[in-house]
Each structure stands twice: as C-alpha cells, then as structure tokens.
Amino acid sequence: MRFTIAQLEAFFWTAQLGSLNKAALHLHMAQPTISLRLRDLEKALDVTLFQKNGRSLALTAEGFALVPRAAALLEEADRIRLQTDPAAVSGSIRVGFAEGFAMTCLPRLLETVREDYPLLKPEYVVSISYELERELNDRHLDLAVLVNPTGRHGMRLFPLGVQDTAWVASVAWGLSPEVRPADLYRLPIVSNQPRSAMFRQIKDWFATAGLEPQRLDLCSSVAVIGHLVSSGAALGVLPAKMMEADVLAGRVQVLRPVPDLNHGRVYASYPDGGLTAPVNAMLKSIQKALASMDYLRVDKSEA
Template sequence: MAVTLAQLKAFEQIVRLGSFHAAARHLGVTQPSISQRIRELEAELGVALFTRNGPRVMMTADGQALVEYATRTLGAADDMVARFRSRDPLLGVLRIGVTETFALICLPDLVSRLEERHSQLTISVTVGDAGMISTLLNNHQLDLGVVTQPDVGSHIQQLPIGQIELGWVAGPEVRLPQAPLTPMQLATRHLIGSPESARLYATMMNWFAAGGAVPSRVSTCNSLSVTIRMVLASLAIGLLPIRVVAAELERGAAVRVPVTIPVDAHRVSLCYQVADFGPSLQSVVDVTQELIVEHRLFRSPIL
C-alpha cells in the first residue's frame, strides 16, 4: 500500500482544524473514514502521527515532521490539476527546447525576463539539434521550441522567425589563400562539424556535393560551444552559425573563410503545442521574438 493524497488531505485537515470530527465534516466524509485514512497512513509510514485526548488531538514529533512533506505534496497536486485543467504551461513547468545558437546568445535573457513576469515559474530547458527538438515536440515532451528547419506534425504550430547565416570559419593560425576556396579545395582540409543527425551536417555535405567534392577528413562534435573552441584553436575549419562567432571575427580571434559557393542559410521557427496556446504561451512567444530582434540573432529577424 502506498501513501495516498486522500490520506495526506485527511492529515492536513486534522492539523488545521484540530480534530478528526471537524476534518471529516470539512471533507464531507464520515469520522470513521477519516480515522481509517490516518491508521493506513501511520501503518505505511511506521509511526504514530497523533496522540488523542478526548475529541482533541495533538501531533507527535513524527506528525510535526510530516506537515512540510504533506503541504508540499498537496500543493504540487493542486498545481498539477490547475495546469492541466487550464492547459496553461506557465502554471507548472514550462518545457522549452532550443538550438545551441539560441542558448548561447538569448537563453539567459529569456529566463530572466520570464522570471520577472512569472515569479513562480519553473523552466526545464533542453538544448539540442533540430532532430532532437522536433522529436520532443512531436511527442508532447516540450511546450515550445526554437528549431532549425523543424520536422513536426500538425499539432505543432510553426512561426517563422528568421534565417541564420552559416559560413566557414577558421582560427587565426590557419593558412588560407587569398582567393576564395572552391569546395574541392576545402575538401582537403581538416573540417569539424555537427554529428550526422544534425541539420548542419547535412548542409555541409550538400555544400560539398554541389561543388562535386567529398571531404576527406571530417571530425564531428555534438557541442557547438566546444566546436567553436576547436576552430578558434586552429585545429580544424568549421561550418558555423556566423552570429555565434561575430565577436571573435570582429576582434580577429577567428577568420571567415571566403568560398566560391555561398552556404545556404537555415530557416528557424518558433514552434509550440497548438492545444496549449493561449495568452500565457503568447507572452513567452512575444518575449522570445523580442530577444531575437534585440540580439540580432538572425539575418532576417522576422519573415
């Protein structure tokens, strides 16, 4: 037998009202029913929760210790009911999935602004590639996602929010010719990119294919921030979102590699569960769009 919410509710009301009789009347059940719930709770926990003195009861030390647990558990249950009855993700845990580009530039500000507007909000963030975020959205495991070229079902609303510029980037120690490189020439260099499951990897291979080339040495890394460090250390040339290395390019810590064929930009969408959309989720969408514009995250902020 496990502890039940009914048992904890009976315990809570006895503590609040001071007697089994008053708790039974408040909950609309018989006093023997309340007594049975407490006996079952005490048996499950292996402790006595009350001492009885006529109609009045006093809590034992174990009863005192249980108060906080019962309050938290019942509060969480109430929050759960409110969340699903209202279909408002801001009443519970807001589950957000984002690309690493968005996470590196905008995520701290997004969390800060949501906290200002919704002080009790809890946020669960997943950072991953487009395939991962799309899958989580499709499986109802995320409320909202910032996704590159999403592959989602009809229960997910897609709001186009921009295009992210991509380019080949090298560290300052890499020797590059004066003229732009062809895919055939770049294919002989040591390259680093996202794993094969990522959209960025497919974009890289399609770029080489368009130039009739196949790269001979491609390392992969599932962390964009680590990939950037590898590029800055001049260990390999990487295909990167230009916005995330804009500061390094400006101060000369990185060099944009000129190429003869431009790399296609990635389309980015803000995606959310259609069934959960309402004023609360709209406020999250609005804040996200504000930050994208402020941080100039995309080449075309709003399409």
C-alpha cells in the same frame, strides 16, 4: 447542459496523448478527474468521443472531428487569459533550444522572461534541432526553437527569421577570404551528427561541386565545435553571431563561401492546441529578446 473549457482540455490532451493516464500527468490532475470531465463532455454534446482499443483509447469519428475545433477554442481561451494580465502568467514550461542559438540568445532571453513574466517557471533544454523536434513530438517539450526543422504532423511552425552561418577557420590556417568546395574538401572538418542542420549544410555545400569532405569528424556539442575551430583543430560551419568574440579577438576568420551556404531558417514550434498562456508568453519573450539583439534577419521567402 453546456460543456466547459476544462472538459475540452481533458478531451484534447487525451486525444493527443492516447491515454487517460498520460493526459492526467500532462495536466497535473488525477486520472478520475480526467475521466469525469470526458463523461460530462460526452453527455453535454450527446456523442461518444472515444472507444477502447486494447489498453489505449481510439477516437471515434465524432471525436476526430472535434480535435481541431477544440484546439482552436483552447488557444483562444489562453489568448484571452494572457491579455487580461500578462504579468500574472504562471506555471511551468519546458522549452528547447538549438545549441548554437542558445549560446548567443539564452542570456538575454532569461533576463526578458524574468522582467516580463516573473511568475513563469521555465526549464530550458539545449540540444540539436532534430532531437528537440522528437522531444516536442513526444510531448516532453512545450515549445522549441528549431533550426531548419523537418516539420511534423500536428506541430505548428512560427517563423522567426534566418540565422546566418559561415565557414570559420583559425587565422593560423592562412586561408583565402573566399573559398570554394575544392579549397576545403581535403581539410579536417568537424560537425554535429548526421541528423543535424549543421551536417546537412556542410554536405549540401560540398555536393554543389560533386565533392565529399575527406575528413569529417563528429561532435555532439556546438560549443565544443566552436572551441575546436578557434584552437585550429578543424574547420566548421557555425552561427556567425556565436563566433563574433573570437573574430574580434583575432583568433578566427569568417570565410566567404562560393556558392553561399544554405543559412539556417529558425522557427518556434509547438503542438496543435498547445498555445497555452505560458507558451504564448515565452514566444513573446523570444521575439522581444531577438529584436533587442538584432540576431536574426528577415526570411524574405516567409514574408
């Protein structure tokens, strides 16, 4: 008796999510169907893959050993399906984007996906990278584009490049083009919350001089931070591309920091075994959209 890809898929998502019900919801199937496929897989392999642990399921030694092999087979199966007819890739996908990245890149990405994968049905979620990483880990997202991710067990990271960031200020402030921590730490600054990549960039930069910003206000929206900076309410560290229109309009100036900021390394991330045809299609679309915009530069440390 041979096992099937469908049985491996039922096994993999039950193992990843820890219950038959969650696996059924993720795969849009009835729970009895998942149970049947697991029984048939155990029969085909002549092993026991799960044992009950209270209300949840725990992997046996044989089940634990099968997880990475099942992940590799499922990813390869989806690559084969994708190569057969890319335009026929269909289904729903939830994709997360860091907000600063999304503000500049999402319009082009929407056009790319519509042209190349007309049957794909994406749902776009925008937040800070830390929250997106948590949502991805909880399987509420299928794919996420993250800036300076912390990296989590069971998650693949695919490097996309470096997002240049800069200190930006209203021209009304009349600041020198070159700035050091001692020049800015007394000025009002606005940032995302403490778990964000932006907050870490700001704190790390001042720490190079042993300083702390005296007034650091927090705001959950990168778009609003950009507005606050252009209106002269505060300084901020923002994606350089995002502020290009304000620079050209003469509203803000991009400052040259000494030392340089730790620029944002951008990654696409998805769960082990989660490179489905929709995820692969979206990943290709993201790369294509970025290439057409010249948005990211190559991260030489990843080359």
